[in-house]
Amino acid sequence: MEVNKAAVPVDDDWEDEVEEQLPDRCPACGVNRFGTYLWGLISDPFQEELNAQLSRDEVRIVGCIIDDQTPRWFCRDCDADILEDGRLAPTEVRWEITYESLAALEESQAWKNWPAVDANGFTALYAYGPDGKMGYWGMVWDTAQDMRSTLCQNMGGGVPIEVIDKLVSFSARIVPKQD
């Protein structure tokens, strides 16, 4: 018989249940630091322990609409969502320039080899940040090729192709699939 766990109210047993069903490692990144999605109505959302767990990102509260694609846990490393049976929740990869990808870019050899970096004091934020010269901040691409094409327009704005390729490779991230 199938039990609709969504209908089971959150109670003192939920932690035991979670430990029994968690995968050993995140199916996306292999790390094993997980947080829990609390399903359904929380009887007292303001209790102290829950607030502390929320603030440490150990739990997240999802709404009352639950189906078999609703994640049960999330990876605290890569943010992948994991279903009750341990499989990866439907997710997809998107490409987007972030502070993290720009920081990684500045550490790359391709960036350090770009003469303008030394000569003009360019930073990755100056080129690609929220107020950057290139204006790509906030754009989201479905594929690495799409992102590369955009960044290569107008000769890449003078940015070497090696730098563009690096930025593309650092900009992939996993997001929940949108229906």
Ligand SMILES: [Zn+2]
């Ligand atoms: Zn992960």
